[in-house]
Amino acid sequence: SYGDLRDATNGFSSSNLIGSGSFGTVFKALLPTEKNVVAVKVLNLQRHGAMKSFMAECESLKDIRHRNLVKLLTSCSSIDFQGNEFRALVYEFMPNGSLDMWLHPVEVEEIRRPSRTLTLLERLNIAIDVASALDYLHVHCHEPIAHCDLKPSNVLLDDDLTAHVSDFGLARILLKFDQESFFNQLSSAGVRGTIGYAAPEYGMGRQPSIHGDVYSFGILLLEMFTGKRPTNELFGGNFTLHNYTKSALPEKVLDIVDVSILHSGLRVGFPVSECLTMVLELGLKCCGESPINRLAMSEAAKELISIRERFF
Numbered sequence: 559s560y561g562d563l564r565d566a567t568n569g570f571s572s573s574n575l576i577g578s579g580s581f582g583t584v585f586k587a588l589l590p591t592e593k594n595v596v597a598v599k600v601l602n603l604q605r606h607g608a609m610k611s612f613m614a615e616c617e618s619l620k621d622i623r624h625r626n627l628v629k630l631l632t633s634c635s636s637i638d639f640q641g642n643e644f645r646a647l648v649y650e651f652m653p654n655g656s657l658d659m660w661l662h663p664v665e666v667e668e669i670r671r672p673s674r675t676l677t678l679l680e681r682l683n684i685a686i687d688v689a690s691a692l693d694y695l696h697v698h699c700h701e702p703i704a705h706c707d708l709k710p711s712n713v714l715l716d717d718d719l720t721a722h723v724s725d726f727g728l729a730r731i732l733l734k735f736d737q738e739s740f741f742n743q744l745s746s747a748g749v750r751g752t753i754g755y756a757a758p759e760y761g762m763g764r765q766p767s768i769h770g771d772v773y774s775f776g777i778l779l780l781e782m783f784t785g786k787r788p789t790n791e792l793f794g795g796n797f798t799l800h801n802y803t804k805s806a807l808p809e810k811v812l813d814i815v816d817v818s819i820l821h822s823g824l825r826v827g828f829p830v831s832e833c834l835t836m837v838l839e840l841g842l843k844c845c846g847e848s849p850i851n852r853l854a855m856s857e858a859a860k861e862l863i864s865i866r867e868r869f870f
């Protein structure tokens with residue numbers, strides 16, 4: 559209930575606030591019904607109503623389970639003490655925060671900043687985890703689910719840095735119940751990152767699709783293995799990751815890669831530049847202009863696994 563959530567999050571106080579993003583505000587909480595710490599996401603919907611079918615949609619998300627998806631534990635839709643409609647989703651808590659924090663530590667406040675950078679092998683493992691989660695959503699659920707908002711802040715890391723994708727299914731719910739705020743959020747420049755990850759066809763008013771997720775995954779790979787945000791200007795010119803996807807890799811691939819990625823631990827005789835070239839080329843392949851010609855996520859996962867086997 560709203561009361562339970564209010565108590566568990568300390569009255570939604572700022573000390574329990576983890577972060578806020580495209581679809582809501584996230585608090586850390588200990589619910590009376592749960593043994594473990596949870597993350598409560600309070601949705602910021604502009605339009606309400608249809609509470610019952612909203613709840614039914616959320617309930618159906620609880621059945622979607624995969625080792626690389628964040629588990630949705632329960633949902634709550636009620637009226638708060640001021641009479642406002644209130645909707646929240648309760649997820650398992652991910653102690654190592656989001657991939658975004660690990661990729662861009664200098665932008666994170668000191669107390670939450672990861673103490674080291676991710677190794678190349680850890681990055682590969684995370685990419686494989688994310689690809690497996692998307693493949694599951696796209697072809698192994700009872701109906702295909704497009705994530706529609708894949709980006710590093712939606713990739714959360716548990717104790718042993720296994721990646722879990724969050725916010726899946728939310729796009730479908732928002733599209734149904736609050737289409738206006740869904741599109742506002744997708745295209746809002748104020749929402750960090752989202753703009754760089756959305757497939758170009760979304761900008762032309764196309765409905766979200768699983769092929770759009772493949773594009774976002776390609777951008778995610780480019781970001782993870784260059785260390786640059788999609789909106790970052792490479793080489794000081796107006797050469798962003800986004801228009802980079804329309805061109806080829808430079809001959810000296812290491813020129814566009816942050817040095818922090820290069821402590822490598824690869825097998826002897828297997829140069830880091832070769833490994834990075836293979837991963838970045840895969841990233842480019844995922845970002846093709848034509849949605850239906852993009853790779854399937856199962857193929858992307860398979861390629862990443864074979865890169866890992868070759869180099870580590």
Ligand code: ADP
Pocket residue numbers: 576577578579580581582583584597599628649650651652653655656658711712714724725
């Ligand atoms: P975004 O739109 O940036 O993904 P979210 O509202 O999903 O924002 O989440 C905001 C932040 O809260 C995330 O960047 C992440 O650091 C944190 N967060 C979200 N869900 C969880 C969770 N289940 N466990 C731990 N931290 C979480």
